[in-house]
Amino acid sequence: MRAVELDGKRESAFIFNNWYIAGTGGDITGEPLARRICDIPLVLFRTRSGAVAALEDRCAHRGMALSAGGKCLGETIQCPYHGLEFDTGGICVRIPGLERVSPDMRIRSFPVVEKDAVVWIWMGDAAGADPARIPSHPYHSDSSYVWSRGVLEVNANWEFLNDNLLDLTHVQYAHRNTIGGNPDEDARAQIKVQRNGRRVVLTRWLRDTACPPFHKQLYGFKGRIDRVQEVEFTPGYIFLHSSSMDVGDSVDEGWRRKGMHFYQMHAITPQTPTRTLYMFTMSRNFKTEDRALTEQIHALSMRTFEEDKAMLEVQQARCTEYPDIPLVATKHDTATAQARRIVREMMAEEVAGDQRSGSGVKDLPRPVGTAAVNNLRA
Ligand code: FES
Numbered sequence: 354m355r356a357v358e359l360d361g362k363r364e365s366a367f368i369f370n371n372w373y374i375a376g377t378g379g380d381i382t383g384e385p386l387a388r389r390i391c392d393i394p395l396v397l398f399r400t401r402s403g404a405v406a407a408l409e410d411r412c413a414h415r416g417m418a419l420s421a422g423g424k425c426l427g428e429t430i431q432c433p434y435h436g437l438e439f440d441t442g443g444i445c446v447r448i449p450g451l452e453r454v455s456p457d458m459r460i461r462s463f464p465v466v467e468k469d470a471v472v473w474i475w476m477g478d479a480a481g482a483d484p485a486r487i488p489s490h491p492y493h494s495d496s497s498y499v500w501s502r503g504v505l506e507v508n509a510n511w512e513f514l515n516d517n518l519l520d521l522t523h524v525q526y527a528h529r530n531t532i533g534g535n536p537d538e539d540a541r542a543q544i545k546v547q548r549n550g551r552r553v554v555l556t557r558w559l560r561d562t563a564c565p566p567f568h569k570q571l572y573g574f575k576g577r578i579d580r581v582q583e584v585e586f587t588p589g590y591i592f593l594h595s596s597s598m599d600v601g602d603s604v605d606e607g608w609r610r611k612g613m614h615f616y617q618m619h620a621i622t623p624q625t626p627t628r629t630l631y632m633f634t635m636s637r638n639f640k641t642e643d644r645a646l647t648e649q650i651h652a653l654s655m656r657t658f659e660e661d662k663a664m665l666e667v668q669q670a671r672c673t674e675y676p677d678i679p680l681v682a683t684k685h686d687t688a689t690a691q692a693r694r695i696v697r698e699m700m701a702e703e704v705a706g707d708q709r710s711g712s713g714v715k716d717l718p719r720p721v722g723t724a725a726v727n728n729l730r731a
Pocket residue numbers: 412413414415416417432433434435436437
């Protein structure tokens with residue numbers, strides 16, 4: 354595992370022993386795709402038989418990037434420089450013009466699992482990659498839902514993206530031109546935060562509230578409505594379930610079944626300490642045949658998340674300028690603080706494991722602005 358020295362204290366910049374989302378839907382094809390996750394350059398590709406592979410993007414021969422012009426040849430990837438071929442396990446299986454391939458001619462491969470149209474990758478020790486920990490997201494394959502997906506690269510630390518989705522009080526301000534509503538109504542939302550192992554679940558109920566015009570147009574609500582949002586955080590991804598229904602229908606768990614539902618998957622995949630690959634999917638259970646509506650909702654989502662991106666990038670730049678000044682939390686940061694605690698615990702566990710095993714700790718450049726990120730405590 355890799356760790357960094359920060360202020361004389363050994364800290365990790367990322368959690369490596371974790372499942373991250375490397376792509377959704379048709380992202381991974383027979384064309385090699387370059388991705389950087391936890392500051393490790395990767396090449397991802399799909400073989401002819403349909404398997405997805407992830408290898409370190411650095412040829413064992415002379416260090417060329419396989420993604421920079423490499424070719425997928427059936428079950429292997431061919432380096433663009435001298436044509437060596439590597440299989441999905443990173444083992445060199447062919448050197449043009451030579452009979453014998455040295456067993457040292459290999460590159461690191463990473464465990465990948467494709468499930469519910471999502472490609473998951475494990476960035477740590479392969480021995481710990483337990484597919485049973487990968488969550489389901491059945492809405493991608495359930496015919497009563499339709500979904501769309503989008504990708505944004507955000508120049509900010511991944512934990513700032515977690516904060517963003519775990520403190521929804523930003524919606525009325527940062528999104529006043531898109532999905533923001535009435536701040537006074539919103540202020541009376543009932544909130545519950547629960548930690549469960551490595552998950553934090555934040556639930557917000559807003560009962561008997563005015564129906565926003567867009568909701569009325571979407572679902573045909575006649576009067577006031579109950580609204581519920583459930584945000585479920587695990588390091589690397591956030592699931593957000595948002596539902597609206599006629600007043601009174603939210604009681605006794607009715608909010609899970611009745612009315613209009615959006616299930617959002619937010620993949621928050623760290624690329625570098627200050628860059629994050631943000632992929633989202635948006636599934637809904639109404640007017641699923643209406644393609645124009647799907648496009649309209651997708652365009653609104655993109656505009657909304659671009660507002661987040663703009664805000665987060667300025668925030669990161671300012672925190673990079675002032676790396677040592679701690680940030681001050683409010684009561685609204687309860688879920689944020691829990692999430693940060695989980696991340697710190699997992700990072701500390703990995704660093705402790707490295708120190709015990711003495712295994713290849715390799716220094717990374719000091720992550721700019723990470724001190725401020727790590728300084729945010731509740
Ligand atoms: S550098 Fe890849 S084949 Fe030579």
